Amino acid sequence: MNYSEMTKEQLLNEKSALEKQYEDYKAMNLKLDMSRGKPSTEQLNISSRILDILTSTSDCxxxxxxxxxxxxxxxxxxxxxxxxxxxxxxxxxxxxxxxxxxxxxxxxxxxxxxxxxxxxxxxxxxxxxxxxxxxxxxxxxxxxxxxxxxxxxxxxxxxxxxxxxxxxxxxxxxxxxxxxxxxxxxxxxxxxxxxxxxxxxxxxxxxxxxxxxxxxxxxxxxxxxxxxxxxxxxxxxxxxxxxxxxxxxxxxxxxxxxxxxxxxxxxxxxxxxxxxxxxxxxxxxxxxxxxxxxxxxxxxxxKDIDGVKAHMDKHKSILKPKFDIVLKHLKESVGPTGVATWFEPNGGYFVAVDVMEGTAKKVVELCKEAGVVLTGAGATYPYGNDPKDSNIRIAPSYPTLDELEKAMEIFCVATKLAAVNKILENM
Amino acid sequence: MNYSEMTKEQLLNEKSALEKQYEDYKAMNLKLDMSRGKPSTEQLNISSRILDILTSTSDCxxxxxxxxxxxxxxxxxxxxxxxxxxxxxxxxxxxxxxxxxxxxxxxxxxxxxxxxxxxxxxxxxxxxxxxxxxxxxxxxxxxxxxxxxxxxxxxxxxxxxxxxxxxxxxxxxxxxxxxxxxxxxxxxxxxxxxxxxxxxxxxxxxxxxxxxxxxxxxxxxxxxxxxxxxxxxxxxxxxxxxxxxxxxxxxxxxxxxxxxxxxxxxxxxxxxxxxxxxxxxxxxxxxxxxxxxxxxxxxxxxKDIDGVKAHMDKHKSILKPKFDIVLKHLKESVGPTGVATWFEPNGGYFVAVDVMEGTAKKVVELCKEAGVVLTGAGATYPYGNDPKDSNIRIAPSYPTLDELEKAMEIFCVATKLAAVNKILENM
Incomplete structure (x- = not known):
């Protein structure tokens, strides 16, 4: 249900449910990193051949x-x-x-x-x-x-x-x-x-x-x-x-x-x-x-540009499921609440989420306390200063699929919890 | 015999002998390069192992x-x-x-x-x-x-x-x-x-x-x-x-x-x-x-600094004969004439020769016309301007031993020819 349509009582119930979920995640002592656009080990491995494509006897x-x-x-x-x-x-x-x-x-x-x-x-x-x-x-x-x-x-x-x-x-x-x-x-x-x-x-x-x-x-x-x-x-x-x-x-x-x-x-x-x-x-x-x-x-x-494209298809097959996970969680968990928006990219390394204004720093902090490292809130703006305190960059490439599922669960809970608190504060 | 002790007649004889030698070298249409401190192919080959020291399956x-x-x-x-x-x-x-x-x-x-x-x-x-x-x-x-x-x-x-x-x-x-x-x-x-x-x-x-x-x-x-x-x-x-x-x-x-x-x-x-x-x-x-x-x-x-030193010994064994050739020619061919001085280095990549003042550009030009490329005269001074027009840098690493013998013969003839002309001009 969209948070903007909730009564105060409903919001308070939502808040306590989210707090419970959040505490459960915190107790797991996770260490997950979605902070930088780093390729995963699996991605690095598809280029391994480059390491010995030249040998001691190669004509250079x-x-x-x-x-x-x-x-x-x-x-x-x-x-x-x-x-x-x-x-x-x-x-x-x-x-x-x-x-x-x-x-x-x-x-x-x-x-x-x-x-x-x-x-x-x-x-x-x-x-x-x-x-x-x-x-x-x-x-x-x-x-x-x-x-x-x-x-x-x-x-x-x-x-x-x-x-x-x-x-x-x-x-x-x-x-x-x-x-x-x-x-x-x-x-x-x-x-x-x-x-x-x-x-x-x-x-x-x-x-x-x-x-x-x-x-x-x-x-x-x-x-x-x-x-x-x-x-x-x-x-x-x-x-x-x-x-x-x-x-x-x-x-x-x-x-x-x-x-x-x-x-x-x-x-x-x-x-x-x-x-x-x-x-x-x-x-x-x-x-x-x-x-x-x-x-x-x-x-x-x-060899040529076609070789690059064929190689990029391998990256795509590794990255696509990761983007799918990010988008699935956003859509299913955050979507109905109406507290965040995002683009569904056809490429690149990131999903940018605009959480409720004034809560991006809080979301990043909540995630960090639950073991999920995100790019610092504001980093996507000059001087690290997002005037709306809203934009968060998610980098899904580095974690494994399992890690990413868990990290996105936590991200979504944090996003909703920060939003519900903000709404209640302003009521 | 030292050129400074020669009579005009002796100098003219020396000049015509040098000109004859120089023309003979020119007729050979050589292409030799002593211009830059480039390692030779033989030197590059001693490091070939580095090309496949990592393989597709290496732990990086x-x-x-x-x-x-x-x-x-x-x-x-x-x-x-x-x-x-x-x-x-x-x-x-x-x-x-x-x-x-x-x-x-x-x-x-x-x-x-x-x-x-x-x-x-x-x-x-x-x-x-x-x-x-x-x-x-x-x-x-x-x-x-x-x-x-x-x-x-x-x-x-x-x-x-x-x-x-x-x-x-x-x-x-x-x-x-x-x-x-x-x-x-x-x-x-x-x-x-x-x-x-x-x-x-x-x-x-x-x-x-x-x-x-x-x-x-x-x-x-x-x-x-x-x-x-x-x-x-x-x-x-x-x-x-x-x-x-x-x-x-x-x-x-x-x-x-x-x-x-x-x-x-x-x-x-x-x-x-x-x-x-x-x-x-x-x-x-x-x-x-x-x-x-x-x-x-x-x-x-x-592995460590001892590995570097052992490797440098291999370079030395390739480079030493080249420095020896340069110094032998300078000593035997130019030495007795007294028209140039040089250091005998224990390392590095060059031998710097100070030819007779006012002749370095000419020596480099004569060498070039006979197919031997040297670093431009003056290059070893700020703004490429050697006030004495005297210093020439010889880089012996790149040519083979045979090429170097020939190149140094030509360098020595050019050095003496430029000097003898200069002395005669000023007589």
Whole structure:
């Protein structure tokens, strides 16, 4: 029954029933973790073959005969570029292959622009004292962390079911030349799993920022990470930018962290010629080359984009039952009470739940006391501050199915208990 | 016979004999490369085992049970720290293990200080408009490249047989608080192969820089890279700094690039608690973790520092004959003429030759025309500008022994030909 329709007596009964359930869970002394988007051991194991795909006697040469074990090829081996190009929907010659972390490449790019603007004649961002960054939220806490670290004022952009509120984005960037960028996870957004609509992408490709060096940081982290049989489609931002003549706007990132091994995969970025010139000029001084042996392992393991897709199907078969459990519990246990809403994503790594306003912190705390660790409430907002104290990110990948069942039971009880208490307080 | 003792007629005879030899070499259409410190294929092959030391069925856990294939452990796996600690002569808890490139860690550290000074309250270096950096020269071109990229005025510090001219270093840093750092390769310096004397290290540990945020960038690239049976000894800078209470001065770097695979090794840095706090605060935002699987490979391959040393003996057995060839040719062919000087290093990757003043560019050009690529003349000085046009870096590791014999014959003829022409011009 919907809590909003309950009498005080009914609510008090519900509260005592929930408290009883909650105490029973607490007594189990569980230790369950739904805090981070970590692949499970089962997922890691499907990539095991990559560990010995090269052997002591392997030829580690590229097609052109370059020994991957030695120095050189600063922007990565040619053979791996078509794969990343297809993942990011750009041309292979727009690709710079990096180390093990796309987050690192994003950090490095912001860091670069702090000391050299991507546009000649413009101030380095460090010298723009009131520098600002747009942060669609709920979003990825590590994105917000980078711009907070570098002293940007972060402006929250509300998310809609089609992506960031583009009216607001368009208005803000047109008015204020101290706004230097926007964080985007365009496919299966972290945490909501929303894929930007065609119209949203087209509007991004047609932005008229007042700052000549405004850039769209397009983190395509989940570009091949479907979890249902009805995957979302994201159109190519770079293709759209070619149509509008604004290919200097986006800088695109992705990695194989959640495809092979987190931390031991390969990351890449893509940008048009002008941006890439500034970016590669920096990399030329930053390193001699990234880990080409690991790039070679990935090429041998996948062969091509179809190999990536076939591999992602294996991840899907492991992840889908986990998303199903999360959604089943939400639907059956929380749904009828009307105290929370959520998206049903077709991919990505998370389910974002909006619990009753003013109770997210309490829900996370209750879960923690019962042995279930969640991402901190507020983490999905700039400065860790969710103004409604409502959004919670659930990361179902790491626990086993049994653990997840238990963790979601507890989450649902905590969500309802916090809500019923809140309603009673305000009565 | 020493050219300075020759008559004009003798010099003209020598010139025509050298020209004849040079033309003969040119006619051979050789293609030889002594330009970069690249390990040879033979050297790479001694590390082949690292490629399949982990297999599909390996347990990739650390001693504490942490799965290296997954996210986490931002500062690296604990097991590898003692090895780097012994290489850099510091405590294991001072170590931050990174990606595949110590150059990248150096770049990142300068980049960090450009936006945040290592000392609270001090300006970020970008805001120090007349920022300067001390550059012992001849030195490593990629070091100079980083500080040039970030807009430092680079001040050349002459090298002596004991290391940089410490009188000059001490005087400059005491006077000018816009001097923010110094590049050092303290053991088997690039390119001369000089190891800093105990006194030099002690004087570094006792510097009194006017800038509170002056830092010594101590690139211990060749810490275990002996090539003779009479290796140099470098004392520990950090130990000396502990004695003077100035542990905040050095930031120390090294990697396994020239131990296992260049570009697919593991890099590390070391610093005291105060510096490391600033550095790790940055890494926390920059990445989730570096490639721990590759760290694990290195641990399994080496086990401990003795494993590293035993492995370096294999490199030595390949490199020593190459250094012997370089030195034999210099001694026998150039020595008697008195037109060049050089150090005989006990380790490292280079032999630095000082040819007759005003002829280095010409020698490199003559070599190039005869098919022998050398590092560009001047590259060992800030801004690529060797004021005496005299220093040339020879990198003997990559060519085969036969190639090296031929390349050194040509180098010696070119060196003498350029000198004899210069003398005749000035007669």
């Amino acid at each position: 040469s590229t097609e052109k005969g370059f020994d991957c074990r030695n120095y050189g090829l600063m922007d990565g081996i040619t053979e791996i570029k078509p794969i990343f190009a297809q993942m990011m929907q750009v041309d292979p010659d727009m690709i710079m292959v990096g180390g093990n972390s796309s987050l690192n490449m994003m950090f490095d790019t912001i860091s670069l622009f702090m000391t050299k603007s991507p546009v000649e004649g413009e101030k380095p961002w460090l010298e723009v004292k009131n520098r600002k960054f747009l942060c669609p939220a709920p979003g990825y806490d590590r994105h917000f962390g980078i711009t907070e670290y570098f002293g940007f004022e972060m402006i929250t952009i509300p998310m809609t079911s089609e992506g960031p509120d583009m009216d607001m984005v368009e208005k803000l960037v047109a008015e204020d030349d101290s706004i230097k960028g926007i964080w985007c996870v365009p496919k299966y957004s972290n945490p909501q799993g929303i894929t930007y609509s065609d119209e949203t992408v087209k509007r991004f490709a047609n932005l008229n920022p007042k700052a000549k060096d405004f850039r769209i940081f397009w983190d395509d982290a989940y570009c091949v990470h479907d979890v249902t049989e009805t995957p979302d489609k994201l159109i190519s931002l770079m293709d759209e930018c070619k149509k509008t003549g604004k290919t200097d706007l986006p800088i695109i990132f992705c990695s194989t962290s959640k495809i092979t091994f987190p931390g031991s995969g390969v990351a890449a970025m893509a940008a048009d010629e002008n941006n890439m010139k500034v970016i590669k000029e920096k990399y030329k001084y930053q390193t001699i080359s990234f880990d080409k042996v690991n790039m070679l392992r990935h090429i041998l393991f996948f | 856990s650390t001693e504490k049970g942490f799965d290296c294939r997954n996210y986490g452990l931002m500062d690296g796996i604990t097991e590898i720290k003692p090895i780097f600690a012994q290489m850099m002569q510091v405590d294991p808890d001072m170590i931050m293990v990174g990606g595949n490139s110590s150059l990248n860690m150096m770049f990142d550290t300068i980049s960090l200080f450009m936006t945040k000074s290592p000392v609270e309250g001090e300006k970020p270096w970008l805001e120090v408009k007349n920022r300067k950096f001390l550059c012992p020269a001849p030195g490593y071109d990629r070091h100079f490249g980083i500080t040039e990229y970030f807009g430092f005025e680079m001040i050349t510090i002459p090298m002596t047989s004991e290391g940089p001219d410490m009188d000059m270093v001490e005087k400059l840093v005491a006077e000018d608080d816009s001097i923010k750092g110094i590049w050092c390769v303290p053991k088997y310096s690039n390119p001369q192969g000089i190891t800093y004397s105990d006194e030099t290290v002690k004087r570094f540990a006792n510097l009194n820089p006017k800038a509170k945020d002056f830092r010594i960038f101590w690139d211990d690239a060749y810490c275990v890279h002996d090539v003779t049976e009479t290796p140099d000894k470098l004392i520990s800078l950090m130990d000396e700094c502990k004695k003077t209470g100035k542990t905040d001065l050095p930031i120390i770097f090294c990697s396994t690039s020239k131990i296992t695979f260049p570009g697919s090794g593991v890099a590390a840095m070391a610093a005291d608690e105060n510096n490391m706090k600033v550095i790790k605060e940055k890494y926390k935002y920059q990445t989730i973790s570096f490639d721990k699987v590759n760290m694990l490979r290195h641990i399994l391959f080496f």
